[in-house]
Amino acid sequence: MIKAKHVSLNFGSHWALKNCSFSLDKGDFLFLSGPSGAGKTSLLRLLYADLAMQRGQAEIAGFRLDGIKKNQIPNLRRQVSVVFQDFRILPNETVYQNIALPLEIRGLGHQHIERRVKAVARALSLENRLFFKCCEISGGEQQRTAIARSFVINPQVLLADEPTGNLDPDLSLRLMDLFLRFQAYGATVILATHSHDLLRLHPKAKIMRLEDGKITYANWSGAEIFRSAEEPTFG
Ligand SMILES: Nc1ncnc2c1ncn2[C@@H]1O[C@H](COP(=O)(O)OP(=O)(O)OP(=O)(O)O)[C@@H](O)[C@H]1O
Ligand SMILES: [Mg+2]
Secondary structure: OEEEEEEEEEEOOEEEEEEEEEEEOOOOEEEEEOOOOOOHHHHHHHHOOOOOOOEEEEEEOOEEOOOOOHHHHHHHHHHEEEEOOOOOOOOOOEHHHHHHHHHHHOOOOHHHHHHHHHHHHHHOOOOOOOOOEHHHOOHHHHHHHHHHHHHOOOOOEEEEEOOOOOOOHHHHHHHHHHHHHHHHOOOEEEEEOOOHHHHHHOOOOEEEEEEOOEEEEEOOOOEOOOOOOOOOOOO
16 A cells, blocks of 8 residues: 655755655554654655655555656545644635645535544534634644544545644544544554554554664664665665
8 A cells, every 4th residue: 555665855965764664555554653853753654745856666545656657646636635743724714625625626425524524523522613714623623624624525545744732632532532443444644643652552453663764774674674784875
């Protein structure tokens, strides 16, 4: 479902990802861990085609990311959803409008959209906020709106960047439950997090640690690990 081979990414002279290789199957749940600045967001943005691939090869949900044509990106995003670390919701639109957006883009009928939006909002305890503008709700509610928008299309792949950062422990637990339900339906999930508590909630999940752009730990054989002695080479 996801394959990355020798993926490197630089911002100017700084390498944010260095020779990352790993693969995930359909239905896998991966915790992406690592300190601030390790490259977690950069990796998720590459997988969402939000950053262009520079080096290496990668594939997600049947789409090759290296050399992907611009007009293919909307098709990729029908299968792959993301919860950005900075939410990227529309502040002057309501919670309902934000969640409904990906369904409207798809041209679904009004009633179908309303049913889906309400169901997802209920699951995330947003039903009493649906008609508030996003600039008038709390940070945690904004975060849940971003999560609801990513859930609403039932994606094959869900990429979530620190999705519990602004939530209280209770809500984090419920959210984890929702991610696990997605996995149970066959979705592949990558969740970037600093939280060791979350990792403990799902002991069977795959874990991959990034440090300074390199994969330094993985608990399954599908990732190429760099131990500190072996610096990746790329010119
Ligand atoms: N748009 C950008 N322009 C320049 N450098 C960037 C940009 N985005 C990220 N970087 C750099 O790339 C490296 C990886 O950043 P990234 O945001 O992927 O880390 P992260 O693991 O998500 O960190 P955090 O846990 O703080 O979210 C960092 O050194 C960062 O400063
Ligand atoms: Mg980040």
